Amino acid sequence: MFKYAEDFQALDEDALDIQGRKLFDASINRNLITRDIAEHALVHLLNEPLRHGMPIANAHGHNWLWYGWKYEPRAGTALFEANSFDNAKHLPRDTLIDWRNLEKDSPRKFNQFVMNSHEDYDLEGAYYASLMSDALKQERIGISNLIDTSDKIYTFWDLGIRASDTTAIWFVQFIGHGIHLVDYYENYGEGMAHYSSLLNQKGYTYGAHYLPPDVSTRMQGAEISNRLDVMRRLRNEPCIPVERHRVSERINATRDIVPKCKFDQKCRVGVEALNHYQKKRNPILSTEVKPVFFPEPLHDWASNGADAFGLIGVVYRYIPVGGQVLGFTGAYPNMVIDENEYETEDLLEVV
Known part of the structure; x- marks a missing residue:
């Protein structure tokens, strides 16, 4: 989300609602977040119109975020993905060190949670994650x-x-x-x-x-x-x-x-x-x-x-x-x- 932090002041004049979510079934989470943004919008409308709703999350493979905004994009929505270290100067040094360690210890988690890769299914304890990842890569x-x-x-x-x-x-x-x-x-x-x-x-x-x-x-x-x-x-x-x-x-x-x-x-x-x-x-x-x-x-x-x-x-x-x-x-x-x-x-x- 903060890849474009230098340009974030462009939103100063807008009413902005930021939502974060945990793991749910994709359709359930999309419905929850849509409902929550709508509820916040009603509150904001009492004072000023809400022009932007911004859910934020890691890619975490093909989760609710991928299904709701990348696989099935909807009119009036846009997906912005931070998948590089272009904004490293805005991040704490400890965070960068942790990410580099994660890249060595668990490349799949690094790709999902840091690089926002959608190429793998990798849920801890999942029975079929690697097999389904292969099916995805093989376009099956x-x-x-x-x-x-x-x-x-x-x-x-x-x-x-x-x-x-x-x-x-x-x-x-x-x-x-x-x-x-x-x-x-x-x-x-x-x-x-x-x-x-x-x-x-x-x-x-x-x-x-x-x-x-x-x-x-x-x-x-x-x-x-x-x-x-x-x-x-x-x-x-x-x-x-x-x-x-x-x-x-x-x-x-x-x-x-x-x-x-x-x-x-x-x-x-x-x-x-x-x-x-x-x-x-x-x-x-x-x-x-x-x-x-x-x-x-x-x-x-x-x-x-x-x-x-x-x-x-x-x-x-x-x-x-x-x-x-x-x-x-x-x-x-x-x-x-x-x-x-x-x-x-x-x-x-x-x-």
């Missing part, structure tokens, strides 16, 4: 019109258990040895009828729908026993529940398939979930210098999209797609339950 992310309209689409789901949980769906084509992610959708508080209607609205030709293990959880007292039954009544295509499996199995399977994947630009939100899917931080053992993580994933907004994607990996390894197991390695998974169990009343909220 953000492709236009990736879909092959002559081929069938297979969907892979993660279901929201409670009404407040997100349901995520990946739309996938298997082309040769490649995996094409052609679309993505997520929502919450809706029943299976909503998602079936969405599938129809997309206009795709479907091969099958792969659903997580909890789709078969029975609901005593409900007119229909489970959501798998609901789905099968709504759809003509095969609806296939995937057996329960270890989280580690899903993560390893995902790591295997990411190098085979290409992502359509319609999958932006899903890609962001993969970038931010991370281990749960241990707040007691972690320090500012060295974070320590629990072995299990953090459950946050990124979990649903990442778990649905993980189902692609498991199916690719072990379950037939179009009559063929595409990525069978010769070893079968250890299908052990280590997922959370849910009460029937939780499931009833979302049928």
Whole structure:
């Protein structure tokens, strides 16, 4: 922001609102900052008009700032990036020393937090950051019109258990040895009828729908026993529940398939979930210098999209797609339950 500090007096006659933000889902943060600037504007209008709103942040890879102002620029906005040391004379010597040390100790963090590089995904504890960075550099992310309209689409789901949980769906084509992610959708508080209607609205030709293990959880007292039954009544295509499996199995399977994947630009939100899917931080053992993580994933907004994607990996390894197991390695998974169990009343909220 202060790269052009010498010219900052040009704003002296303007009412200026400066906002800073931490890490959130890109769309959430953009909405928050827009709302906050609007609220500040109302206050300023009592005295003088607010002509500029200025959010500031480090690049931190493809975070909310990148999505909101670089990837999807909006009319009436402008992005200014400080990515050199042209203004070094305005900075404290200690700061410059710290930055040079960071450049030696952690080049990726230096590129993101100092040079404002958008070329890498690098969130501490993220499972797929390096793989997604490779996909970005190889231009396998953000492709236009990736879909092959002559081929069938297979969907892979993660279901929201409670009404407040997100349901995520990946739309996938298997082309040769490649995996094409052609679309993505997520929502919450809706029943299976909503998602079936969405599938129809997309206009795709479907091969099958792969659903997580909890789709078969029975609901005593409900007119229909489970959501798998609901789905099968709504759809003509095969609806296939995937057996329960270890989280580690899903993560390893995902790591295997990411190098085979290409992502359509319609999958932006899903890609962001993969970038931010991370281990749960241990707040007691972690320090500012060295974070320590629990072995299990953090459950946050990124979990649903990442778990649905993980189902692609498991199916690719072990379950037939179009009559063929595409990525069978010769070893079968250890299908052990280590997922959370849910009460029937939780499931009833979302049928």
